[in-house]
Amino acid sequence: MVATCLLLLAGAGCEGPGRAAAGRNGAVLNPVSGPDGEQARGPAGATSDVPPSGRGPAASPAEARAAAWPFRPASLRIHPLSRAVILEGSATAIEARVEFFDRFGHTTKGVGMMRLELHAADAPPGGGRRLGAWEIDLSDVDTNLRHYDDVTRTYLFRLGLEGLGDLPATARLSATAVMPNQRLSASLTVALR
Numbered sequence: 709m710v711a712t713c714l715l716l717l718a719g720a721g722c723e724g725p726g727r728a729a730a731g732r733n734g735a736v737l738n739p740v741s742g743p744d745g746e747q748a749r750g751p752a753g754a755t756s757d758v759p760p761s762g763r764g765p766a767a768s769p770a771e772a773r774a775a776a777w778p779f780r781p782a783s784l785r786i787h788p789l790s791r792a793v794i795l796e797g798s799a800t801a802i803e804a805r806v807e808f809f810d811r812f813g814h815t816t817k818g819v820g821m822m823r824l825e826l827h828a829a830d831a832p833p834g835g836g837r838r839l840g841a842w843e844i845d846l847s848d849v850d851t852n853l854r855h856y857d858d859v860t861r862t863y864l865f866r867l868g869l870e871g872l873g874d875l876p877a878t879a880r881l882s883a884t885a886v887m888p889n890q891r892l893s894a895s896l897t898v899a900l901r
Contacts (some may be wrong), residue, residue: 824882
């Protein structure tokens with residue numbers, strides 16, 4: 709029998725007859741495929757065609773897989789590092805940083821449409837005078853990678869403010885992510901001057 713070597717976070721280790729590979733925190737890692745390449749089977753009921761919302765089957769098999777993925781975004785927030793900045797040539801922009809969290813509270817990536825809107829700070833949530841709106845398709849792999857910041861584990865969107873007219877000193881920035889079988893949103897007040 710050929711030993712299967714695994715590269716572990718704590719170093720390299722091999723799994724073979726009489727040996728177990730220990731992963732992070734000493735947990736034993738199971739192989740993702742068997743000796744003949746067949747996919748390893750998890751415990752019964754490990755996957756489901758019913759999204760966690762319990763609202764019935766997803767619209768397609770791809771959406772069902774996305775809904776059953778335990779690390780899919782469960783919430784989002786506009787990170788407090790979001791702020792107005794002056795770019796080259798005195799152009800102003802908002803550096804909006806959006807962070808997704810899975811159901812365990814860990815940061816994760818998101819796939820879907822991201823809509824960012826800027827409203828007057830005194831406007832009621834979901835209403836009032838809209839100062840500007842931007843849409844970004846995070847379903848596109850290149851776009852997703854271009855906006856993701858590995859250091860802060862947030863998506864960075866530079867939203868140009870030129871051409872939006874006279875802006876107030878503060879505004880409410882809202883982010884809405886539309887992903888398979890879910891819609892997540894958050895807002896944050898940002899200083900524009």
